[in-house]
Amino acid sequence: MAEPKPNPGKDRVTGISWDALLAAASRRLVKLDKLDAALALAEATIVRMVGHADWTSVEVHLEVPGDHFDVLTNPDVYANEEELNDFGNPYEVHGSSVLARVFTNVLPTGVECADVEAKIRNDPIQDDWREQVRASSESGPTNQGRPFGTSRILTYAGLNYRSRAEVAIAKVLEQSEDILFLPNCSSVSGKVQKEPDFMIFFRQRVGILEVDGGSHLGRMADDSLRDSYFQRQGIFIKHYPSERCESDPAVVVKEFLRLLLKTP
Numbered sequence: 001m002a003e004p005k006p007n008p009g010k011d012r013v014t015g016i017s018w019d020a021l022l023a024a025a026s027r028r029l030v031k032l033d034k035l036d037a038a039l040a041l042a043e044a045t046i047v048r049m050v051g052h053a054d055w056t057s058v059e060v061h062l063e064v065p066g067d068h069f070d071v072l073t074n075p076d077v078y079a080n081e082e083e084l085n086d087f088g089n090p091y092e093v094h095g096s097s098v099l100a101r102v103f104t105n106v107l108p109t110g111v112e113c114a115d116v117e118a119k120i121r122n123d124p125i126q127d128d129w130r131e132q133v134r135a136s137s138e139s140g141p142t143n144q145g146r147p148f149g150t151s152r153i154l155t156y157a158g159l160n161y162r163s164r165a166e167v168a169i170a171k172v173l174e175q176s177e178d179i180l181f182l183p184n185c186s187s188v189s190g191k192v193q194k195e196p197d198f199m200i201f202f203r204q205r206v207g208i209l210e211v212d213g214g215s216h217l218g219r220m221a222d223d224s225l226r227d228s229y230f231q232r233q234g235i236f237i238k239h240y241p242s243e244r245c246e247s248d249p250a251v252v253v254k255e256f257l258r259l260l261l262k263t264p
Contacts, residue, residue: 021107035225043068062117100114154166161184184197184198197211202260207260207263
């Protein structure tokens with residue numbers, strides 16, 4: 001996925017940078033335990049802020065990667081709440097969505113976020129994007145190796161991987177009958193889906209080996225929040241650079257297993 005480009009825009013009244021507002025709002029969502037929305041906001045970009053009534057209220061306009069759009073526009077965080085008017089008809093309460101309230105919390109005193117609008121950002125694409133879409137539609141829903149952003153899908157031994165480094169690790173892991181591993185398999189915590197690169201079971205221990213690089217570029221916030229889901233379940237996680245995984249996969253796997261066995 002392309003890394004979100006910092007936007008030089010600033011709040012017209014206070015001079016606070018839009019990136020600083022995004023950072024503060026993302027941290028606020030973390031404190032509210034809305035981790036999926038926080039990581040989605042961390043990948044977003046503010047492209048415009050519209051002020052009303054001498055900038056005592058603003059509208060925040062976001063562009064979001066397609067992979068995070070559904071999360072960020074989920075009614076739990078995006079939609080305005082409804083109340084009943086005097087005639088018993090529902091109407092939207094202006095500025096009452098979680099996102100609007102979060103931005104209000106981090107804007108300067110006296111400035112309210114009245115509304116948040118999110119649109120999908122058009123990130124760079126691979127030349128074979130048509131083939132990727134066809135493959136996804138023909139195979140139907142899958143819990144393994146789903147396309148992620150613009151990452152390229154590689155197939156080895158009937159399973160999907162996103163880089164040559166991942167394939168190299170898989171080739172080492174499959175050599176041992178003592179190792180059970182799940183590559184790029186979806187998991188769900190609540191309604192949030194997360195996909196570790198390799199979930200490895202070895203001698204009654206379980207750990208996650210992450211191959212950083214490639215599809216992970218520009219996803220530090222995403223990876224950090226995703227790790228927290230697994231760490232809260234006591235699952236050991238270790239990240240390795242893709243260059244090292246591709247050039248010396250046997251050493252990486254050996255080191256990972258050694259560290260895994262040291263976990264409680």
